[in-house]
Every structure is written in structure tokens, then in C-alpha cells.
Amino acid sequence: MQKIIKGPAYVLGDNIDTDQIIPAEHLVYSLSDPEESKKYGHFAFSGVPPAKAGLPDGGIRFIEGDNNRSKYNIIIGGSNFGCGSSREHAPFALRMAGVQVVVAESYARIFYRNSVDGGFIIPLESVGKINDRIKTGDPVQIDLANQTLTRLSDGQQFSLKHPGDVLPIIEAGGLFAYARKSGMIG
Amino acid sequence: MAMTITEKILAKAAGKKEVSPGQNLWLNVDVLMTHDVCGPPTFQIWKREFGEKARIWDKNKLVIFPDHYIFTSDVHANRNVNILRKFAKDYQLPNYYDVGSERYKGVCHIALAEEGFNLPGTVLIGTDSHTCTAGAFGLFATGVGNTDAAFILGTGKIWEKAPESMKFIFEGSVPQYLTAKDLILQILGDITTDGATYRAMEFDGEAVRSLNIDERMTLTNMAVEAGGMNGIIAADEVTRAYLAERTSKPFEEFQSDPDANYHSVYEYDVGKIEPLVAKPHSPDNRDTVRNVRGTKITKCYIGSCTGGKFTDFKNAALILKGREVRVPTFIIPASPSVAKRLQTETIDGKTIEEILADAGCTIAPPSCAACLGGPADTVGRSVDHDVVISTTNRNFPGRMGSKKAEVYLASPLTVAASAVTGVITDPREFL
Known part of the structure; x- marks a missing residue:
């Protein structure tokens, strides 16, 4: 697992539900077909109302034009990120768009599980609210070993929570890899 | 040790005498339910990960309902239903309820109840966030994604962290102008959409006991709207009567101990709740x-x-x-x-x-x-x-x-x- 992840942040508010991450009408595409599955990247965060897309100002597209990938690889959210449906298509869509890490104040359970067990993205929790301290486009650096996020413009550091018992699954890259490593499945 | 109904069911499914909130558990799953949106990717992950050795752990415990995108000309949506159909045929699955046939049962959570799959004391996992609906029958039911479902499909197991429980007690007799929907909206307004994240939501009280199964399912259905892992109502005579018409399978009922520990307890008088x-x-x-x-x-x-x-x-x-x-x-x-x-x-x-x-x-x-x-x-x-x-x-x-x-x-x-x-x-x- 990569220990340092750097890149421009895309900032969102509280209660980003799975319909905002990937609207239900797009759930018909294959997740395994290499070409068709790119659509998930294209439609990632397409359900976020424009005024709340890319805080603090809003109106910033996560995906530009016909692209399937975003220039933002780190998402900063608020509380209850990923609430709503059980669709694994949500963390999958973020992965397809090029997202590596989401840092949010808190997560809805199923989205968190799906992110970790599917090995799509690394969901980290901030200590307290930080989506009002970072602007969309700010370059940030995440140090997974030391659980910190640094705003690179001024070196301001924010603490992240240790992932706890799920760390071995994150490190293995997902549930199946973990189960194989620990001898649960052959 | 005093335990809640959720803790007792999880202990049984994990093969343990007792469990405490926060404890990591591997549970044996009694029913895995999926549908047309999440079934196809679940099967794909299962095949990819288990390869040649891929075996369905128990065909009788796998239940598949096409219900989401079925009356549409959308070619991708129709392709998903065809994938379910082929999978059910290839593996000769007894519990596939095809759309366009007499076996069609409609929306998965209601179909599970009507077909007698919701047995008290069991663990039911589904690839849909509203799987918590089944908790109205005094069982542990929760939603997961495709990867977890694929893992269950091959092993019959899922990991869960035992949740803390919250208790919601509704007393009084339900006025004609009020329904279970009003009761759950009352709770949602009080605790918000993440007020029960990673917790069990247990419903009880005279007013809840007076509700029929339809109404009880409205309460447990929206547990996930508060972030709840599961919603649960202990089985009683209403539950038994509903099940008696639909299944002859045996089941074990559990009740929370009177001195069980709760994260919080909310008490309501339904006479004071408005639409x-x-x-x-x-x-x-x-x-x-x-x-x-x-x-x-x-x-x-x-x-x-x-x-x-x-x-x-x-x-x-x-x-x-x-x-x-x-x-x-x-x-x-x-x-x-x-x-x-x-x-x-x-x-x-x-x-x-x-x-x-x-x-x-x-x-x-x-x-x-x-x-x-x-x-x-x-x-x-x-x-x-x-x-x-x-x-x-x-x-x-x-x-x-x-x-x-x-x-x-x-x-x-x-x-x-x-x-x-x-x-x-x-x-x-x-x-």
C-alpha cells in the first residue's frame, strides 16, 4: 500500500449520499467490462447539486467534459459521507474517476464497508471537521502511516483517525485478499 | 451477561455464548438476498475471486428477486435481468423469482416477508440498504455491497462489528390519523441521518406491539435512513400468525434482557405525535x-x-x-x-x-x-x-x-x- 498520497483536493459538504456519488439511473452499466465501466468514472459525483460541487465556492466540475477521470485524487467530505443505498457502484465510481483517498468527518456504514472490502478507495476519518479548512484545488498530502493530512500551501497539518480493526483489510487491498492472506479461503 | 436481542442473535450466528458491542465477529449467514442491480456484479466478483473452485455455499439460502429496473426498454437494465436469469438456470437455483413469469414476486424486501424467508433469530444479508426491513420479524438483517455478498456466496460468512443498541419505545394507542411512517419520521427528526450509524435500532412498546407486520416493516425499513446497521422488533403473536400462513420452517425467538445495556433509550407517547x-x-x-x-x-x-x-x-x-x-x-x-x-x-x-x-x-x-x-x-x-x-x-x-x-x-x-x-x-x- 502506498504510504504517502499527494494531490489536489475536491471538497464536499455533509451527507453526500450515494445518489449524489453515482445517480441510480447509471447503475445499469457493467462494472467488469473495461470500456463500459469507464462510464462510472464519467458520472462520478454527477448527482451533486452544482452549487455544492467543489466547496467553498461551488460550481466546480469534478469531471470535465467527456473525461472519465478527474484531476482530483483526494476527496474531503463532512459527516455521514456515503449515506443512502448499498450500491458498491459508489466507491467503484470514485476509483474509476481516479480517487485514491476520501477523508471525511464520518461515514455511513455500507459505503465504508464497500470502500474497504472492495479495496476501491481508502476511507479515512478526520479528527473533527476539516472540509471548511481546505478549498477545492488545494494541494494536500496524506501520510497513511502517521495519520495526517497536510495542506501543502502553508504546511498546516490535520490529524486523521487510525482505521482500527479494518487496517489489515485496507493494507491487504480488500476482503478477498485479506481472507486469502489469513488462510480463510484458498 | 445481559444482552439485547441483536447481541443474542449475533452471538448465536457467531457460535459464541455472548457478544459485546465493538466485538468483531464472523457470522454464519442464513439468507443472502440480491436483485437485478447488484446481483450481476456480485456473481462476477464471486467468479473472479473463487475461480474454478467457485461453489455456492448453499443454494437454498440464496434468494434472487428482479425488482429494480424491470419494466423498461433500457438495454443495459434488461441485460442485467438476463444475467440473473442465466445464473439461476446455470446453477439451478430454487429461489429465483423471474419477472414475466408467475413466480414474479415484486420488491425484494416485501417478497422476502411474503415468501416466508424472514425467520426470527436468523441472520439475513442483502445487497440493498433496505434489507433492514426484515428485522421486523425479530431477526438480524442488514445491507451490504457486492464484494461482501460475493464473499458470502462462496463462504456463507460475513464479518460484522457487534453494534451498540438504541431503543425506541412507543407507548399509547395509535390514533387513526397516524401511521408507522409518522413514527419513524419522528425518530429521524430527533436523531438525524447519522444518529444511529453502526448501531442497532430496537423498537418496542405498546404502540409498536399493536402494529401489524406491514406497519412494523415501515419502522425497520427506514432504520438505515438514520444510519442504523439494523432495525429490529422482537417476534410475538403477530409475527407467529403471519409466519404460520407462509412457512413451516422452525425458528428461535429472542428477547432483549430487561437489564441489557443500551447506547440510548427514547420514549414516545404516540398520542402526542402529529402527522x-x-x-x-x-x-x-x-x-x-x-x-x-x-x-x-x-x-x-x-x-x-x-x-x-x-x-x-x-x-x-x-x-x-x-x-x-x-x-x-x-x-x-x-x-x-x-x-x-x-x-x-x-x-x-x-x-x-x-x-x-x-x-x-x-x-x-x-x-x-x-x-x-x-x-x-x-x-x-x-x-x-x-x-x-x-x-x-x-x-x-x-x-x-x-x-x-x-x-x-x-x-x-x-x-x-x-x-x-x-x-x-x-x-x-x-x-
């Missing part, structure tokens, strides 16, 4: 119907696993009987069994279906339909700046189709009253 709505754009944006009365609406929707059960339509018919709707009103029974009962059960000599049709409602075939928007040709889907009042479970931006639409969540009584006037209306004006 409620969740305003746009969140299920916890609660207000009284009284405060928003007069808000102009463009569409009414009665359907889904939350609000498309027989009792929901019977409640709507109490108000729509002999009246006409002023705005397009969509009736989507959750299951063929519900639809059939609407054709046979009567109020004052008229069938409920006749009452709804005579009032000018559009009655569509059973499916999830526009509860979650769906493909462009989905019946009842919101368009443009629609203002919808709906018996469904979520009103996040874009949930029912249009991102510009506003959705109010309410009880079937409130939706029916609003349909008659064209503005949000308190059902007490008609009862």
Missing part, C-alpha cells in the same frame, strides 16, 4: 404536516418497500374513497400479492383497486419503480421542477429522478389527503 413530513432534501428534515400545509405539489407517489404494502394502500383508500385526485397520483404495489389483495379486499362494497382507480390514480405493475428514479421511462419518475409527496424512504437531491425536483416524504394518509387537494394537507381534515 409528519420530511421536507426536501433529507429524511431527517422533519416538520409537521400542519406547518407545511398548503405547499403546492405536482405529483403524488404511493409505493416502494416503505410505502407500497397492502396497509399503505388501504390507508390511502380510506381518504380517496369517493373523492378525486387533483394531481397525477401513482400507485405502485410492492408485490403482485399486494396488487391482488387490492382487487379482492373491499371498503363499503368497493375493492380498494376500484376506489383508487375511480379517484383517478394511475396504477402500475409492482416494482421499485420511481422510488429511486430509475431509467428515463420509469413510471412516476420525477421530471424537471416537480414537487412530489411520496410514501417512499429517501428524498436526497435527484433520488426520484430529476435533480431539480423537491420530494416530501409522508405517510400514505398524508399523501392521499394531499392528492385530493393538490397541496400538502393534514389527513385529519378527512378523517
